[in-house]
Amino acid sequence: MADPMRIRANVVGDSTEVKVLMSHEMETGQRKDAQGKTVPAWFIQSVTATYNGKTVLSAQWGPAVAKNPFLSFKFKGGAKGEKVQVTWTDNRGEKRTDEATIS
Amino acid sequence: MNIMTRRASVRVAIAAVVVGAAATVALAQTSAVEEIEKYRAALQDGNPADLWEARGEDLWKSPRGPKKVSFATCDLGQGPGVVKGAYAQLPKYFADAGRVMDLETRLVYCMVTQQGYTDADARKNPFGGPGQKSDIEALVAYVTSQSRGVKMNVALDHPKEKEAFALGEKMFVFRGGPHDFSCATCHAETGKRIRLQDLPNLMTVAGAQKAYTTWPAYRVSQGEMRTFQWRLNDCFRQQRFPDLIFTSDASIALTMYLAHNANGAAFNAPAIKR
Amino acid sequence: MNPRRRNLLQTGGGMTLLTMLAAAGWLQPHTALAADAWNAAAFDTKSMDETMKALGGGIPAQSKGITFVQTPDIAENGAVVPIGVVSAIPNTQSIAILIEKNPNMLTAVFDIPPGTEPSISTRVKMGQSSNVYALVKADGRYYVASKEIKVTLGGCGG
Amino acid sequence: MRKNILLWAGAVAVAAAVVGCATAPTDVEVSRRAAAVLKDSFNAKGQAGLDRLDQDETQRLCTQYANKPLPKDVAEMIEKLNLASIKWPADGKWLGDWKNGEKIAQEGRGKQFSDDPKGPVGGNCYACHQLAPQEVSFGTIGPSLYQFGKLRGYTDEIRKYAYGKVWNADAYSACSNMPRFGHSQILSEQQIRDLVALLMDPESPVNK
Numbered sequence: 067m068a069d070p071m072r073i074r075a076n077v078v079g080d081s082t083e084v085k086v087l088m089s090h091e092m093e094t095g096q097r098k099d100a101q102g103k104t105v106p107a108w109f110i111q112s113v114t115a116t117y118n119g120k121t122v123l124s125a126q127w128g129p130a131v132a133k134n135p136f137l138s139f140k141f142k143g144g145a146k147g148e149k150v151q152v153t154w155t156d157n158r159g160e161k162r163t164d165e166a167t168i169s
Numbered sequence: 170m171n172i173m174t175r176r177a178s179v180r181v182a183i184a185a186v187v188v189g190a191a192a193t194v195a196l197a198q199t200s201a202v203e204e205i206e207k208y209r210a211a212l213q214d215g216n217p218a219d220l221w222e223a224r225g226e227d228l229w230k231s232p233r234g235p236k237k238v239s240f241a242t243c244d245l246g247q248g249p250g251v252v253k254g255a256y257a258q259l260p261k262y263f264a265d266a267g268r269v270m271d272l273e274t275r276l277v278y279c280m281v282t283q284q285g286y287t288d289a290d291a292r293k294n295p296f297g298g299p300g301q302k303s304d305i306e307a308l309v310a311y312v313t314s315q316s317r318g319v320k321m322n323v324a325l326d327h328p329k330e331k332e333a334f335a336l337g338e339k340m341f342v343f344r345g346g347p348h349d350f351s352c353a354t355c356h357a358e359t360g361k362r363i364r365l366q367d368l369p370n371l372m373t374v375a376g377a378q379k380a381y382t383t384w385p386a387y388r389v390s391q392g393e394m395r396t397f398q399w400r401l402n403d404c405f406r407q408q409r410f411p412d413l414i415f416t417s418d419a420s421i422a423l424t425m426y427l428a429h430n431a432n433g434a435a436f437n438a439p440a441i442k443r
Numbered sequence: 444m445n446p447r448r449r450n451l452l453q454t455g456g457g458m459t460l461l462t463m464l465a466a467a468g469w470l471q472p473h474t475a476l477a478a479d480a481w482n483a484a485a486f487d488t489k490s491m492d493e494t495m496k497a498l499g500g501g502i503p504a505q506s507k508g509i510t511f512v513q514t515p516d517i518a519e520n521g522a523v524v525p526i527g528v529v530s531a532i533p534n535t536q537s538i539a540i541l542i543e544k545n546p547n548m549l550t551a552v553f554d555i556p557p558g559t560e561p562s563i564s565t566r567v568k569m570g571q572s573s574n575v576y577a578l579v580k581a582d583g584r585y586y587v588a589s590k591e592i593k594v595t596l597g598g599c600g601g
Numbered sequence: 602m603r604k605n606i607l608l609w610a611g612a613v614a615v616a617a618a619v620v621g622c623a624t625a626p627t628d629v630e631v632s633r634r635a636a637a638v639l640k641d642s643f644n645a646k647g648q649a650g651l652d653r654l655d656q657d658e659t660q661r662l663c664t665q666y667a668n669k670p671l672p673k674d675v676a677e678m679i680e681k682l683n684l685a686s687i688k689w690p691a692d693g694k695w696l697g698d699w700k701n702g703e704k705i706a707q708e709g710r711g712k713q714f715s716d717d718p719k720g721p722v723g724g725n726c727y728a729c730h731q732l733a734p735q736e737v738s739f740g741t742i743g744p745s746l747y748q749f750g751k752l753r754g755y756t757d758e759i760r761k762y763a764y765g766k767v768w769n770a771d772a773y774s775a776c777s778n779m780p781r782f783g784h785s786q787i788l789s790e791q792q793i794r795d796l797v798a799l800l801m802d803p804e805s806p807v808n809k
Binding site for chain 2: 513514516517518520522525566
Binding site: 157 | 481482486522523524527542545546547549550551552553554555556558559560562563564565566567568569
């Protein structure tokens, strides 16, 4: 199973700033291993962030997003103590959801 | 005009050309260095080493190995299970092992003596790669993070601590391999760089402090969180030496030399580097 | 200027990249790309022409309303290149990042729902020095800005 | 590894007994011990065997004097020894192709345990030197070589010096940081000619 994400969500003025680190190889499908065999592509394809059940960001990614992806964005509102949820899905169909408390 | 003055004026002319050309090139260079600084600054916010740190904390606190015990009884030098500030005082002499140990060596020791792993199992994956994450790297990320802000304070009290330091100091200048490289080839002058990467002068207190307190680090070129053992191993690889054995006496001696030279500086890792 | 890039920019009878994007019809208006199923065709293309064919849509105009933030001119390592894009264009709906010389040009698309600031930052891989494009969809129309990022060789080289 | 430490403790005891009153080992003894511990701390891997830790006379002397001024007579001896080892081109041709030279100067691979023994071997000159001004990513361990030929003159004397310096830097400056590319069989004669062309061909970007 994939490792948990690290999500930080902080109130900045009247917005909430969300910073996410995801544990993922993000294999491009172009790299060759030590034996010279091409390593198949393996990467996160979609990311969705929600707050109070409402989508605050959704994204589609290709394999050129860097390994162990980082993402930062801001949405209006958000109160301390409430939760932000982030879900990613990769091209193998693996899915991971984590949440963070806004502080 | 006599020959002497003519020569002198030719020299002056050449010097002027050199200075002029150098100035133009230097200008392009300054902006390149400034842009690289921006690149490094942009990476500081959001260090993937955090992912290793979280996994390492979990590994530290969970029962592991054939004996199903956690690291709660592992003494890193500050008492069983104490991680706070422990890394800032390593390497040190451990009476129970009769040997000077750095963090990685001590982790392997605890895995073998307390958790029941075989020595081979404990040290089989010190440096992770794609699809094979290293538990050692995760544990190191967690333990070192608990020394963030703590001043380096590596003692040379025990004779074996003194001995490790003295050996490390000599190994640092040992030239070998087809390229005649030693650690000192790249790390004994202040203000030098390889390509655009600044090289710390590890023979000065300031240089050792700056370098040692920023390892371990997430290495963006590799996408992995690398330990100081890895740093030494990869330096020797680039020196065209053979493969430095994980937790070998030489690796501990060199770590002792560099860690002690960094005394007094606040530890600030896991960091993020090229 | 790199000859290959000049070719790309001027393919099609002197058209610029931007007019080409426009001619090919970038993204369909009024669709939120990232919310749909993963657009395999768009992400799988090997060249600029294919990328454009795979995407339908509107007309991108060069815009000063799009800025790169925390995006260096030189990357110390192409494996991780920080890119931040901020759009000052009202009603920004999505932000996409394209890297001209990567094997696949389209890198990421972010949908910005109402209430979310039109500002994202992420990190991408670059195989070599290249132009990077930030494409913004706002009010159903398309805008673009570009920046060249140099990827340097670092370290001992091995 | 425990054995090493014990042996070392034994060496200290012997040293102390020999000197009579000394409690610390001498500098030479520590150096010898460090070399022995180093040798026990490596595994052969890929093309890098443990023999790479066996020092030749130049390496041994340069290690010995690493932290102190190199005595003049030792420096002269090292330079003489290394100058004698240079194999000059039989046909007297110093210059190869600067375009190949540029590639060799950029190439950082070769001789590492991680490198394919059949793969490219470069000089990695840009790691330490500025050369062509187009390359902004260059190191500063060595001096800038920008306009090397233009400033020094396109003479046979300078061509020969450039060739010899790349072949064996210690022949001109004892204990140089620069590898002895020809002497240690890192680069071939043709590769060294190509590098000399990069430095000395008026058409090379280095001289523009």
